[in-house]
Amino acid sequence: MRIARFSSSGSDPRYGVVEGAPGEEEILVVSGDPLFSPLNPTGERVPLVDARLLAPVIPRSKVLGIGRNYVAHAEELGNEVPTEPLVFTVPNTSVAGPGDPLVVPAWAGGELHYEGELAVVVRRLCKDVPKERVAEVVYGYTVANDITARSLQGPDKQWWRAKGADGFTPLGPWIETDLDPSDVRIETRVGTGEDLEVVQDGRTSLMVHDVASIIAHVSSAMTLLPGDVILTGTPAGVGPVRAGQRVEVEVEGIGVLSTPFTAPG
Structure with missing residues (x-):
């Protein structure tokens, strides 16, 4: 549904x-x-x-991201693969909807990257969820673009701007409640007009840590609330996007999330 x-x-x-x-x-x-x-x-x-x-959910509490959750993506950025989920937080004010333009901020330093991802929407308040019961706390799944100001990830340390700026977490087009997330295709396309190039083509079966492991790990430390969103990581192929381009992220079984990038007015 x-x-x-x-x-x-x-x-x-x-x-x-x-x-x-x-x-x-x-x-x-x-x-x-x-x-x-x-x-x-x-x-x-x-x-x-x-x-x-519009964004299919407006998190009342938090958005959590998982870094380096695909081996090839960790390798393309010269990072080690974490032995447990690498979790970071972004504010709920970073959420945007499908088709919402993202104004490329000057402080991004010309290195704004797309990251197509599968996102999980939490159904109910929960804590210490065992892996075998994760399905009970998942409302559904949507598509995300974890936009990243790559040049600021190192200097800022906490990624508060690099991943948490206004509009940096587009979600959509809707929530699919009947998805098996174990092996679906994630494809990202970038370009202008109708001329889009496939830049990411991965499958969730290649995740280092699957959805059940992620939720079990996160909920061992913090309470999850209804409407919380968890981004599950991006496949290899991340790269820059500039004003005038459009990014489409398509997750098999859900749909397409489109984000146009514009220059400051």
Whole structure:
């Protein structure tokens, strides 16, 4: 089931279930936030083409990232592969929606990188989750682009700007609740107009630490809350993106997240 957060005809953000064949999708509107209340269809349907998709979840608490979770990616940056998940935090203010333009900040030093990833959305408050029960605390999965100001990762140490600036965590296009994350394809494309080049092509089966191991590890130290988002790491092929280009991240079984990059006004 695909759960979208959207607006239409100037409405406040709403939630709905995306149904229908490609090109004919409709959003079955539901009342309330499905993370915190049962799905209750209102009977209203909105054609997907008439809706503006928003970030499918606005984390009330936190976003967590996992670094170097693919061997080839660690190697391409000259890093060692961690023996346990390498966790970092970014603020919830870094979250952006599908299609939201990202203004390339001058302080990024010309080295703003894309990182296509699978993201996990937490269903409920939990702590010390054993691996065999992780499925009970996962609401679903979405697509993420863990945008990184690469030249600042070293100098800033804590990555507060390198990964946590406003708009640096696009999510979308929706949450897929029925995904097996063990072996899905992640493809990232970069370019201008319709001329996009495939720059990342990996599979989640190549993760060093799988979703169950990540959540078990993170929840051993901190409580996870409904709507928390965990980025699971990026495959090899990361590289720079500049103003005027667009990045598409596609995760098999979910969909495509598109982000245009623009110059400061």
